[in-house]
Amino acid sequence: MNQRFEFKHIHTMLLSLIALLLLPACGKLSNAVEENQGGALADNAASQVYVGPGEYDEFYAFMSGGFSGQIGVHGLPSGRLLKIIPVFSVDGEKGYGFNEETKPMLNTSQGFVPWDDAHHPELSQTDGETDGRWIFINGNNTPRIARIDLSTFETAEIIEIPNSGGNHSSPFATENTEYVVAGTRFGVPYPQQDVAISSYEENFKGTLSFISVGEEGEMDVAFQVLLPAFDYDLAHSGKGKSHGWTFFTTYNTEQKTTMLEVAASQNDKDFIAAINWKKAEEYIAQGKFREMPARYAHNVYDEHTHMATSTMKDKVRVLIPSECPGLVYFLPTPKSPHGVDVDPTGEYIVGNGKLSANLTVHSFTKMIDAIERGSFEKEIAGIPVLKFEEVVGGVVEDAGLGPLHTEFDGQGNAYTSFFITSEVVKWKVGSWEVLDKASTFYSIGHLMIPGGDSKKPEGKYLVALNKITKDRYLPTGPELCHSAQLYDISGDKMKLLLDFPTMGEPHYAQGISAAKVLPRVKKFYPIEENKHPYRTLGEKDSRVERSGKDVHIYMTSIRSHFAPDNIEGVKVGDKVYIHLTNLEQDWDVPHGLAVMGANNAELLVMGGQTETLLWEPKEEGVYPFYCTDFCSALHQEMQGYIRVSPRNSDIKLSWRLGEDEEAI
Amino acid sequence: MKKYHKLIMLMAALGLMALFIFPMWRITLIAPQYPNGVNMHIWINKIGGDTPSTLQNINILNHYIGMKYIEPETIPELQYFPYIVLSMVALGIVLALRGKATGYLLWTLLLVALCAAGLYDFYLWEYDYGHNLSDTAPIKIPGMVYQPPLFGEQYLLNFLAKSYPHIGGYFVGASILFGSLAFVFKRTEHA
Numbered sequence: 001m002n003q004r005f006e007f008k009h010i011h012t013m014l015l016s017l018i019a020l021l022l023l024p025a026c027g028k029l030s031n032a033v034e035e036n037q038g039g040a041l042a043d044n045a046a047s048q049v050y051v052g053p054g055e056y057d058e059f060y061a062f063m064s065g066g067f068s069g070q071i072g073v074h075g076l077p078s079g080r081l082l083k084i085i086p087v088f089s090v091d092g093e094k095g096y097g098f099n100e101e102t103k104p105m106l107n108t109s110q111g112f113v114p115w116d117d118a119h120h121p122e123l124s125q126t127d128g129e130t131d132g133r134w135i136f137i138n139g140n141n142t143p144r145i146a147r148i149d150l151s152t153f154e155t156a157e158i159i160e161i162p163n164s165g166g167n168h169s170s171p172f173a174t175e176n177t178e179y180v181v182a183g184t185r186f187g188v189p190y191p192q193q194d195v196a197i198s199s200y201e202e203n204f205k206g207t208l209s210f211i212s213v214g215e216e217g218e219m220d221v222a223f224q225v226l227l228p229a230f231d232y233d234l235a236h237s238g239k240g241k242s243h244g245w246t247f248f249t250t251y252n253t254e255q256k257t258t259m260l261e262v263a264a265s266q267n268d269k270d271f272i273a274a275i276n277w278k279k280a281e282e283y284i285a286q287g288k289f290r291e292m293p294a295r296y297a298h299n300v301y302d303e304h305t306h307m308a309t310s311t312m313k314d315k316v317r318v319l320i321p322s323e324c325p326g327l328v329y330f331l332p333t334p335k336s337p338h339g340v341d342v343d344p345t346g347e348y349i350v351g352n353g354k355l356s357a358n359l360t361v362h363s364f365t366k367m368i369d370a371i372e373r374g375s376f377e378k379e380i381a382g383i384p385v386l387k388f389e390e391v392v393g394g395v396v397e398d399a400g401l402g403p404l405h406t407e408f409d410g411q412g413n414a415y416t417s418f419f420i421t422s423e424v425v426k427w428k429v430g431s432w433e434v435l436d437k438a439s440t441f442y443s444i445g446h447l448m449i450p451g452g453d454s455k456k457p458e459g460k461y462l463v464a465l466n467k468i469t470k471d472r473y474l475p476t477g478p479e480l481c482h483s484a485q486l487y488d489i490s491g492d493k494m495k496l497l498l499d500f501p502t503m504g505e506p507h508y509a510q511g512i513s514a515a516k517v518l519p520r521v522k523k524f525y526p527i528e529e530n531k532h533p534y535r536t537l538g539e540k541d542s543r544v545e546r547s548g549k550d551v552h553i554y555m556t557s558i559r560s561h562f563a564p565d566n567i568e569g570v571k572v573g574d575k576v577y578i579h580l581t582n583l584e585q586d587w588d589v590p591h592g593l594a595v596m597g598a599n600n601a602e603l604l605v606m607g608g609q610t611e612t613l614l615w616e617p618k619e620e621g622v623y624p625f626y627c628t629d630f631c632s633a634l635h636q637e638m639q640g641y642i643r644v645s646p647r648n649s650d651i652k653l654s655w656r657l658g659e660d661e662e663a664i
Numbered sequence: 665m666k667k668y669h670k671l672i673m674l675m676a677a678l679g680l681m682a683l684f685i686f687p688m689w690r691i692t693l694i695a696p697q698y699p700n701g702v703n704m705h706i707w708i709n710k711i712g713g714d715t716p717s718t719l720q721n722i723n724i725l726n727h728y729i730g731m732k733y734i735e736p737e738t739i740p741e742l743q744y745f746p747y748i749v750l751s752m753v754a755l756g757i758v759l760a761l762r763g764k765a766t767g768y769l770l771w772t773l774l775l776v777a778l779c780a781a782g783l784y785d786f787y788l789w790e791y792d793y794g795h796n797l798s799d800t801a802p803i804k805i806p807g808m809v810y811q812p813p814l815f816g817e818q819y820l821l822n823f824l825a826k827s828y829p830h831i832g833g834y835f836v837g838a839s840i841l842f843g844s845l846a847f848v849f850k851r852t853e854h855a
Contacts, residue, residue, distance in 0.1 A: 524717075559724050585717030586724075633728060634802055 045497045048488060051078040059450050059511045061463060062121045062135050063484065065089075066505030069116045071137060071148065076450070076461055076511060077486055079500030087146045087155050088116030088139045090601075096155075098601035100577070100612035101532075102301070104310035108160050109295040113142045119168060119507040120234075120446075124177040124213070128239045128344075128455030132516035134217050136171040136180050143167035145182055147217050149303075151520040156301050159219045162294035162316050163190060163207050169235040171211070175243045175455075179222065179277065182209040183248045187229025187255070191293060200257050204229035207318075208248055210277055221296070223284055223317040225275060225328060228381050229255055231264070232273070234339045234405075239455050240346030242364045244278035247349055251336035264336065265355055269388065271330040272340055272351050274367065283324045289317040304531040306609050322382025329371060330380065331362050332388040339405030339446070343414065343429050344455050348393055352403040352416065359403045359416060361432070363393030394432040399425045404445060405508075407452030409459025409489055415452075417444040417464065424464055424487065426494060438494040440485055443467040449489070450511030458513060462487040462494065465506040472499055482506055523587035525608030532610035534579035539563040544655045551576045551653070557591035557605065558583040559632040561657065562625075565640030569653030572620055572646055578603075581610040592628030595642070602628045617644040669849040670760050673768055676842035677756025679835045680749050680775075683708040688832035689786070691812055693722070694824040705830060706786075709746045711736040729810055729821075730801025731793055741785060748778065756843075765850040772843030779836060787814050 051057050057075025060082075065072055069089030073082045090097030090106070097106050097114055106114055116139035123130040134156070135148045143161035148154065161167050166185030173180050183206070189195050190205035206229045212222040230250040238245040253270045256263035283289065294316040301308040321328045333351035337360075341350045349362040370376075370391055376384040402420030409415065413435065416425050422443050426436040446465045450458040464485040473481055481501035488495040527537060536542050536554040542563040545552045551574050556563045562580075570576055582591050584607035593603040595615045603611045617623065627638035645651045687705035694701045703714045704722055711734060713719055723733045736742055752775060759767035794811025797804075805821070812818065812825040819825070829837070 526716075584724075585715075586721045632724075637802075 045488075045495065049077040049079065049486065049498045051075065051080070056514060058514060059458070059461070060514055060517055061448070061450075061484075061509055061511045062123070063465070063502050063509040064118050064121050064137060064505075064507045065503050066119070066482070066507055067117050068504030069118050069139070070503065071118065071121055071135070072503045072506070073153065074484075074500070074502070075514075076463070077497065079484065079486060079498050081503070083153055084503060085148055085153055085155065087137055087148065088113075088118055088144065088158075090114040092601035093604070095601050095603045095611060095613070098613075099603055100614055101307045101610075104308040105155060105158055105299045105301060107297045107299055107310035108142050108144070109162070109297060109312070110142060115141075116144060117141045118146075118504075120171065121508060121510045122171045122173050122180065123454075123510045123512055124217075125173050125454055126176055128175045128243075130451050130454055130456075130510070130512045130516065131177075132512055132520060134177075135510060136173065138167045138170035138182065140166055140168055140185070143182065143184070145171050145180060145211055145219065147213075147219060149217070150517050151522050152303065153521075154301070156217065156303070157219055158297075158299045159211060159221065160296035160298070161207075161209050161211075162221065162296040162313075163192065163205075163224065163292070164188065164209065169208075169232045169248050172235045172237055172246070173213075174237040174246065174277070175239050177213045179210045179212055179237075179246075180219070181235050181237065181246055181248075182211060183232030183235055184208075185231050185233065187231070187252075190226065197257050200229060201255050204255075206230055206232055208232060208246075208273070208275060210246075210280065218300070219298070221313075221316050223280060223289060223319055224292075225280065225319050225321065227273065227321065227328065227383070228253075230271070233337070236340050236342050236349075236453060238342055238346050238349075238364070239344070242342060242346040242349070244276060245364075246275045246277055247331075247340045247342065248273040248275070249333070249337040249340045249351065267335070269332040269334050270336055271385070272333045272337065272349065272362065273383075274329045274331060276327055279324070279326050280319055283319055283327065284317060288324060289319050291315050292318045302531075303525070304529050306525070306530065306532045306611065320382075326371075328383045329367070330383055330385040331367065331391050332377070332385065333360050333362070334358070338403075341406040341408075341414075341453060344408050344410055344457060346455075348429060350406045350414065350416070352405055354402050354404055354419065356403065357398055357401055359396035359399055359406075359427075360392060361394045361396070361429075362391045366393060367391045394430070396425075396427050396432045396434065399427060399434050400437070405447060407447055407449045407462070408457050409449055409452070409462075410457035411459055413459075415447060415449065415462055415489070415494075417447045419443055419445065419467075424462065424494060426489075436493050438487060438496065440464040440466055441472055441483075441499070442470060445506075446508040448509040448511055450513065452511075458511070460488070460490050461497075461511070462489045463509055463511065465502075465509060467505065469501075473501060484509070523607075524585055524589075525606060527581075527583065527585060527608040530581065530608055530610060532579075532581070534577070534612060535610045536579065536581040538583070539657065542655075542657070544569070544653050546653055549574050553578045553655075555580045555593075556583050557581070557593070557627065557638075559589070560627070560634035560638045562593075562627070562638065562640050563657045564655035565657055567641070567653075567655045568643040568645075569651050570617060570642055570644050571649060572617060572644060574617065574644075576615045576617065576642070578613045578615060578625075579610055580605050580613070582607050584608070589631060590629050591631055591638070593625060594628045595625040596623045604629060617642075620644050620646050667849075667853065669768070669846045669853070670763050672842050672849065673760035673763075673771075673846035674757065676772075676839045676846060677753050677760060679839040679842065680753050680756070682835035683749050683832045684746070686831035686835065687712070688830055688836065690826075690828060690830040692826040693725070694826070695822050707742075708749055708832065709742050711739070711742070725823075726793075726810075728801070728803045729808075730798030730804070731810060732796065732798075734793070739789075745782075752778070760846075763850070765847055768843055768847035768850060772840060772847060775836070775840055775843060779840070783814065790814065 059076040063072040071085040086096035143164040149156040164184040165188040168185035169183030171180035187204035231252040252264035335356040337351040338354040339352040400418030400421040486498040582605040689706040
């Protein structure tokens, strides 16, 4: 008997092994079949985006939540929304910014800022390829950069950008995520001070910041470059031959402060600022920086204490271009360029002049030649301006109106969004000919190809991130959803496959093969690694302690009860800290906690995690609490009471779980 | 070949040491919301599963129907079974060195008897866990008992319970086979 089952076991193992070996071959075979059948199958958009029940999507798409301040995680090609990651805005659903542990994440030099405008997600890269470790995103309004850990899909770190206003050209990683960058959209007085707005040219500056990223992802403002007070719009770092450089677009080189829609649109050409950050590192090493006063918060969430800490920093290193030759060059670029995008080889730098009909592409090689020849048109604040005709590598003519942003498919093609004519234009890198155009519905901003801003794009799909939806979905009153559209770009012609709504305004997005992320994803937090100072590692340790007016409840949750679930001896005016440790060690079993009258939100505690709800009862009575996240057949029974007595009451603290015990 | 009976007997004895490396039995629970199944591994000296938290998760499931918590530290067999196995290994080595057919036979029969006793003991535990349910269980289904099969597969409410030997168990089977072979070879050595 025993041996028969052993054979069966080995037999199964051998079969699975053979199946595994055959798998890639099968994939190729079925592709070939599809190609041969062409017509009928190829036109069936529904089947191309259909991901069957229980099946995984091929790609993760991380969509900026825009003015929701969050990140939306979608699957591609289905477009299904998988998770909303709270980043810069409080989120009652998850208690983010409401529980005691995450409040410090939203601390800034201006105090607690519970909202921001999140624009550009950026995946970490290794050797110029997306690596699935982290995703960064900028907070535009109160300048910040956040790092989200892709093993937990939680915000792990937020750093404020000092002496900056409107962190738009951010975060955009370098080839090995040595740095993510931040550029001020608004010129601001430097240092910040009370001056007349009309003294703009004299008192205002623009800073570009380089945020170093350590082995564990830890961020630090390594240095800033002090530039004229242009508006710095977008950025991208070089790769391959241009590794070591980062490019920032500018507008409002007119340096106006009022009625910018006209005043900042007058110059025929604005600039792309090219920063040689390797040179910057040399200057830093030589000590050629100035240490300037600054005030900015650095907030870090510790996965073991399950708590965030906020540290205020008070200085920053600044490089002045006139003191650091070779650090910065300006590349004239028509006309108020928005996106600046570097092709996978690192040679071409696309300036998407958003008020221009043409698309200007600079050549990195020509730029270096011009710099070596010292062939400059003029200098602005000690920064050489290169000659337009000496750096242009090519121009894509009459492609559309209002080019905003370009990504690449890894096959030598580029795809540019045109806002005004509401379309995606596919063109050939090098020959600059337009290959195809596809309408978008409506008013596309950025677009995204998984890995499309890296050295190794995965050029199967393109996502258009649209600003306006009008008639595309069921109306929902004056406010309609924002929307993304999915295109198949595997053939010669782009093909629209799918509309799907997104949360907030989807400015930019990043995509990555799920296979690169899945091996790192955690299922729960090992309870033995819980180092929260108020953790409760077993029901036996659950208890209530008083210290003056502070009451600390050490509570646990496991299917399907809290321990303790009856508490007496709390008084009006107490500050009650409910420290809930979820003892579960299984995937997808969070427990929630909500207390009647709490002025914050619920807790949503993952397996092995501890979170704290501060509850300040205002009136005597008996207050129910319960589990908010369905956990089991007896979830509805997962509830309890806290008795609140008058301030002068002599009722002693007591707690219990179950009928038979006086106390646990 | 036949003169290697001592070596074969030695392998039979040492094969039992596998019980300290691999679990001897596996109970798998399969339900739609547990797509990968929940695997409980029974070792000679402990009870575990695919992950360190498997037993906790099984106990959470079991408590709805009032089944007792499985607490390995309260199961006496897990304390003394290892000594029985070590004794059998030692005895097997001694008998292998002596090289007598009767020794091989007795050792093998003793092992079979121990296996039978072990399985009977396992059955009693399963019976106790499956029948001796708490009066205050949240879910009570008249007439329903939750004894998993000793060997084979059976539906227990929404779970399909599978109970089969695991790698350690196969090694015990191999030890019985090798003990028998050693006996046969020794007996037919000069035939």
